[in-house]
Amino acid sequence: MGKETISENTPSVLPDDYADVRPLTAVPDSTSEMPVYTGPGVENGEEQSSESPKNLFMQAYEAVRTTDKVSTIVDNVAIWWKGRHIDAIEKDIQRLEALASTQSAEASRHEQRLQASNDAALELGRIKNELGVNQVDHSQAANRGDEYAAVKARAESHAATAENINRELAKKRELKEQFERDREGARGRVAERFQNNINANIEVIRNIDSQVDQMQQNLGVADKIVASLQEKQEVARAFLNNPSTLSVDKQMAKSLVQDLEGRIQDMKSAMQIQQEKIAVCDRKKSTLENQKLTWEARIAKKPEQAKVGNEEVSDTEKEESFVAETTKQITEREDALMGDEAETATIEKDPRVVMIEELRDLIHQPELERYDSPDFQDVILENGTPEEKVLVRTYGMFTRMFNFLESSSGHNQESEELDPVSFAREYDEVIDDYIDNPEIALLFDSDNRENIEKGNGTPEQQFLVKLFMFFEYIFSSMDIRTESKKSDKNLI
Amino acid sequence: MMTDPQMQLAGITQALQGADVYLRGVDSFLKQIDMRLQASEAERVKKQVENDIEITNIVSGMHDTARQYFVQWEQVRSSEK
Structure with a gap:
């Protein structure tokens, strides 16, 4: 009979498609650069259009491999890591759970039937005894024995299948948990590096702030100097315009006014240079801040995508x-x-x-x-x-x-x-x-x-x-x- | 507002000298600011490159992990047969 075969062969838990995940082993080992996938399904347009987990994986993998900016890796990795494979395994697990419970139920149903049959046989024997009917119908007894054995074998077969499935389940769960732990760990380490980058940006921003602050103070000093020069220039002009001033002194006053004017212009251009520098610093600072915000958003844990089931x-x-x-x-x-x-x-x-x-x-x-x-x-x-x-x-x-x-x-x-x-x-x-x-x-x-x-x-x-x-x-x-x-x- | 012209002249000379000191100093002041900004930027870039290298290593490590994972998965799968 075919039952024993069933118990020896736990029903398959993976669609055939998944067997093709194997091309991954074609990825060469490399520590200095991103591994290059050379297997099938990378540059093939028709493969891309397919939605099989294999191809989704290949696409996600390719996105990671060819990424220019390391800062986008976390996003790509999240997609890849989240992987349909995890979903597929979850689905497998659910399916196995259902199968295991069906098999267990079948097994116990048969066992209950055996029990009922035993009870009935005892009851029948008791009645026969009471009635004094002691003839034994041998063919009936043999038939009963055959039937009993058949149901028993069926119950055992179902129980064995359930046990196999449960072992399979345990392996899958363990594998999935391990994968998820690895994934979380790697994600955490990547996020940590981005946090380091963020901290470096914060440090530079602080430094810029303090330099700008110094320049502002310096500008304050320059303002006072310019005000003083202008004041002195007024004095010299007044002296120049005074009718009682001797013409020799007027000459001197005139050159003083010009000297003061020259210094005022020099001071103003020095201030201008500093103001331009402050503007450059502000721009740099806002670039760094934007970068920081982008990174912060990137490493912020996104809510898990809704589970996708039932494909394949x-x-x-x-x-x-x-x-x-x-x-x-x-x-x-x-x-x-x-x-x-x-x-x-x-x-x-x-x-x-x-x-x-x-x-x-x-x-x-x-x-x-x-x-x-x-x-x-x-x-x-x-x-x-x-x-x-x-x-x-x-x-x-x-x-x-x-x-x-x-x-x-x-x-x-x-x-x-x-x-x-x-x-x-x-x-x-x-x-x-x-x-x-x-x-x-x-x-x-x-x-x-x-x-x-x-x-x-x-x-x-x-x-x-x-x-x-x-x-x-x-x-x-x-x-x-x-x-x-x-x-x-x-x-x- | 007229005061002693000698005093006024001294005041003007002082103001001019003050401006000269400032103008002489401003160049080196700005150079110092530039140096500090450049140093801190260089430090930032260095750190970022280090982090980027580490991130790349982590990612290729993840590739390896995933590969092992799928190999194991295949093993579980083939053990079913």
């Missing part, structure tokens, strides 16, 4: 929906096996399960059975129509899945073991090809589709349309994804 869900969601479906199917079949009719009746059939069953009926049509033959598959893959090619690939996927589902209900003991997660991964590409194929998409035009649904169209077409509706249903229940992608754009 496609792979994981596909896997999850597969896991959910399979689990649901298994549960239902188990319930049927246990003959717990009351419980089965209360379970409403998931539309996805209904769809899967319809798909199974379609794929088991005699016309499609030939797709099972490897020879026929080869022929189709070489010369088939687009829809036949797609069907060859999806056919394999569905037959394997149905075999697995049937094996879990005990009908088909021969079938392979199947791990839903790796299974979903294996066929991920097939599903993408199928959905993105323009020729196949023609089948899904509303007219064509309606027509095919009515029973017109080849069995292949019927199957593909049904399959499309199945995926459409699954993806349309993931509206959050497209919305969150839009909001991501605003944040970039």
Whole structure:
């Protein structure tokens, strides 16, 4: 049975996209200058347009690498550091928490059922004793033993899965915390250096202030000297203009007035020079102050951006929906096996399960059975129509899945073991090809589709349309994804 | 306002001498101011360059940390398989 495989393989926690973060190792070590990233995705325009975490990371990294002014680094680093990877890990953690709790709940549900079954068996034995019925139906006892063991194995498998997931969770949390500590530490150290720069600016500003102050005082002295010279000039002028002054003395007075005028002009130009110097100092001071304010704003801790979640869900969601479906199917079949009719009746059939069953009926049509033959598959893959090619690939996927589902209900003991997660991964590409194929998409035009649904169209077409509706249903229940992608754009 | 011309002359000479002292001194005064401003500016630039170098080192250190982090992450991821 496939259960053991599940417990050994903890469901994947990272979308495949993240595997590509690895190109980072292409960054050469360098201490003297900024490392230069030479890997893919740097100068490639099409890569830039993509929104995958990998590309966002590359963009942020590039912004840091090519920055000219070191003062902008803190901003860039904040963007990069904040990184979608942290968000992605947080999302993983949330997802793992949910998975772990589902698995634990499953495990305890099975355990409770085992307990109830034990109680019922005891009660039944007691009643039999009272009635004096001591015949033992061996086949019944054996059946009960089998069923009991099956449920027990299921409970153990779920418990083991939950335990694996919890171990995984602990690792992720530890990694994330470590990364965040490193990030905070580095940020703090960078901020400290900027604080040093700010302090250096403050020191220079203080020095400028004191020099300006001295020049102002000096100007005050100059003012007094000029006032005194002007006063003396008046005296000399009065002497010059006095009619009783001798003409020889007038000559002297005249030259004195000129001397005084020369000094006054010299003093004024000296004052002018100082005033210009003060103006230069003021300008320098205001430059330094602006720089200081900019730095202060830069190192001020900005409020954390709202968490961005739910991007990059496609792979994981596909896997999850597969896991959910399979689990649901298994549960239902188990319930049927246990003959717990009351419980089965209360379970409403998931539309996805209904769809899967319809798909199974379609794929088991005699016309499609030939797709099972490897020879026929080869022929189709070489010369088939687009829809036949797609069907060859999806056919394999569905037959394997149905075999697995049937094996879990005990009908088909021969079938392979199947791990839903790796299974979903294996066929991920097939599903993408199928959905993105323009020729196949023609089948899904509303007219064509309606027509095919009515029973017109080849069995292949019927199957593909049904399959499309199945995926459409699954993806349309993931509206959050497209919305969150839009909001991501605003944040970039 | 007339006083003794000798006194007036002495006052004027003194005022002229005072202005000469000031004018002789003002150059070296301004030179000193310039020197102090330049010294403090040079000190500031030196400190800033040091800080910038340190910031650059911290940032490349962060790159290394991030790289290690992603390597570890890959390890955790591959251990799942």
